[in-house]
Amino acid sequence: xxxxxxxxxxxxxxxxxxxxxxxxxxxxxxxxxxxxxxxxxxxxxxxxxxxxxxxxxxxxxxxxxxxxxxxxxxxxxxxxxxxxxxxxxxxxxxxxxxxxxxxxxxxxxxxxxxxxxxxxxxxxxxxxxxxxxxxxxxxxxxxxxxxxxxxxxxxxxxxxxxxxxxxxxxxxxxxxxxxxxxxxxxxxxxxxxxxxxxxxxxxxxxxxxxxxxxxxxxxxxxxxxxxxxxxxxxxxxxxxxxxxxxxxxxxxxxxxxxxxxxxxxxxxxxxxxxxxxxxxxxxxxxxxxxxxxxxxxxxxxxxxxxxxxxxxxxxxxxxxxxxxxxxxxxxxxxxxxxxxxxxxxxxxxxxxxxxxxxxxxxxxxxxxxxxxxxxxxxxxxxxxxxxxxxxxxxxxxxxxxxxxxxxxxxxxxxxxxxxxxxxxxxxxxxxxxxxxxxxxxxxxxxxxxxxxxxxxxxxxxxxxxxxxxxxxxxxxxxxxxxxxxxxxxxxxxxxxxxxxxxxxxxxxx
Amino acid sequence: xxxxxxxxxxxxxxxxxxxxxxxxxxxxxxxxxxxxxxxxxxxxxxxxxxxxxxxxxxxxxxxxxxxxxxxxxxxxxxxxxxxxxxxxxxxxxxxxxxxxxxxxxxxxxxxxxxxxxxxxxxxxxxxxx
Numbered sequence: 001x002x003x004x005x006x007x008x009x010x011x012x013x014x015x016x017x018x019x020x021x022x023x024x025x026x027x028x029x030x031x032x033x034x035x036x037x038x039x040x041x042x043x044x045x046x047x048x049x050x051x052x053x054x055x056x057x058x059x060x061x062x063x064x065x066x067x068x069x070x071x072x073x074x075x076x077x078x079x080x081x082x083x084x085x086x087x088x089x090x091x092x093x094x095x096x097x098x099x100x101x102x103x104x105x106x107x108x109x110x111x112x113x114x115x116x117x118x119x120x121x122x123x124x125x126x127x128x129x130x131x132x133x134x135x136x137x138x139x140x141x142x143x144x145x146x147x148x149x150x151x152x153x154x155x156x157x158x159x160x161x162x163x164x165x166x167x168x169x170x171x172x173x174x175x176x177x178x179x180x181x182x183x184x185x186x187x188x189x190x191x192x193x194x195x196x197x198x199x200x201x202x203x204x205x206x207x208x209x210x211x212x213x214x215x216x217x218x219x220x221x222x223x224x225x226x227x228x229x230x231x232x233x234x235x236x237x238x239x240x241x242x243x244x245x246x247x248x249x250x251x252x253x254x255x256x257x258x259x260x261x262x263x264x265x266x267x268x269x270x271x272x273x274x275x276x277x278x279x280x281x282x283x284x285x286x287x288x289x290x291x292x293x294x295x296x297x298x299x300x301x302x303x304x305x306x307x308x309x310x311x312x313x314x315x316x317x318x319x320x321x322x323x324x325x326x327x328x329x330x331x332x333x334x335x336x337x338x339x340x341x342x343x344x345x346x347x348x349x350x351x352x353x354x355x356x357x358x359x360x361x362x363x364x365x366x367x368x369x370x371x372x373x374x375x376x377x378x379x380x381x382x383x384x385x386x387x388x389x390x391x392x393x394x395x396x397x398x399x400x401x402x403x404x405x406x407x408x409x410x411x412x413x414x415x416x417x418x419x420x421x422x423x424x425x426x427x428x429x430x431x432x433x434x435x436x437x438x439x440x441x442x443x444x445x446x447x448x449x450x451x452x453x454x455x456x457x458x459x460x461x462x463x464x465x466x467x468x469x470x471x472x473x474x475x476x477x478x479x480x481x482x483x484x485x486x487x488x489x490x491x492x493x494x495x496x497x498x499x500x501x502x503x504x505x506x507x508x509x
Numbered sequence: 510x511x512x513x514x515x516x517x518x519x520x521x522x523x524x525x526x527x528x529x530x531x532x533x534x535x536x537x538x539x540x541x542x543x544x545x546x547x548x549x550x551x552x553x554x555x556x557x558x559x560x561x562x563x564x565x566x567x568x569x570x571x572x573x574x575x576x577x578x579x580x581x582x583x584x585x586x587x588x589x590x591x592x593x594x595x596x597x598x599x600x601x602x603x604x605x606x607x608x609x610x611x612x613x614x615x616x617x618x619x620x621x622x623x624x625x626x627x628x629x630x631x632x633x634x635x636x637x638x
Contacts, residue, residue, distance in 0.1 A: 133583060133586075137586065137590075140590050140594075144593070144594070144597070147597065147601075151601075154608075155608075156605075156608045156609045159601070159604055159605040159608050159609060160605060160609055160615075162601055162605070163536060163598075163601055163602055163605050163614060164614060164615070166594075166597070166598050166601055167531075167539055167543065167598065167614065170543050170547075170591075170594055170598065171531065171543070171546070173590075173591075173594070174543075174546045174547055174550045177550045177553075177554055177587055178550055178553055180554070180583075181550075181553050181554040181556075181557035181580075181583075182557070184557045184558070184579070184580065184583075185556075185557040185558070185559075190579075
């Protein structure tokens, strides 16, 4: 078979090979390890783009591992949504890697590059798999790698936050396994497409168990997505992580969102009988609350990185407001906003780091300090990132929020819900603008007396945030194409019968 | 029926104990609680293929009825993962205690209070500088 036939598994295989190679090379030659990491990220980007090219016409690729047929073997499924997430991960990883290497953050510990590759392995696997237990395994892979990356650089603050992060996620994993056990006991399968067909046949006496399993599963995904009231772990963790790592972690909450988007329509969709759309009514209130909490946090945050962490919570909430509509229009708007908010959050973390590196002891605290080198330029970068994160024109945040607002207003059956959504989204945008303006003017505008901290040797660390902002500009310029792709991906996700027909071949009706 | 009752109550007791310990303030108790919860989860996963006694999970010429082999494979995976995670969280809790001088999960430096019942232990370990 040619390489093209194995395209669907390349995003999993490439980092799996690169991680041990980087581990071996890093011991003696750092340059070689860095080279391997970059080569892997570029190859991931190329394979993700090739995969996107293959599936953008609407075909769904099902890759059977070991050629075992679908409900029995593990299957990887590549459709438009999976390809979108893969491209996003590859782009983000490249930006984070550039920043880590340029700022030499990767030299502060032993195993940055291998852990980084394992993190990508877990992320890509989670986006591709069509099997629920396999999804659990890839979640664990990405979590184990993220524990290592989060603690990279060490120090008491990271260890403190690390213990909480690990404990919370261990509890999440246990709940995930309980939900999986219940679903397997009820349906006798772990393949998502197969389970979508089997849930309709669950006996009436077991409907209660099925509902509990659905809610447990979605609450685990909500924990990963940092949806209120399960968001408390995020801010402490992200705010103390190495900035390049925090930029990569911007995609981690989106894994939870992705899992909700993937599993709910496919397993608990129209065909699920009494358990159809069980998690749906809880999603909108939780999303509204986390949007409010996130942007309130942006308003009161004491440092740039803390502010960026709260912006992650708020933007995930906004995204889930759109997802909670469960229609092609609102989900498409949500997917466009997903791509935007990931890049915007990464840009915020990177700009915070660039400022912190120049401010000496003030780091990224939201208080005025002595004038520092490159204040104007970095201030402009921060302003652009803040404009993107809050959703002001001309960057893609504005387009994303506009799409969400219009699609939500058109939803049938959202009579009382859409004014709430409009109020929360528009109100939090205002709060976010004020919050960013307050901290931004304190850091970049006001100065106090005192000796200016020494300027860093090079300005190369501006590359990564500038790259993230350039991508946001490209996302705004190409908004027509991007939102068209997002709408097509949403329509494909909401039509699980087609993907089930591809995955299960002869068994599907 | 009796086996089901036994396994179900064992899982229930383990989860109850695990939740109680996981909500305590000190990292060691939380780690113990997580271990209990993961034991319960493994038992639960094992039972998700129905409780069958005295039947083989893999093909055999002489028998016609089998137990479900898939949950056994799932449990094996889950055990390996939770084992690695538990080892990691033990080391992490230890490092955190040694670097921050506190074994509280929220990282606050709280003097060992007597109502916790751990006062002697805390001092004996040299928890307070």
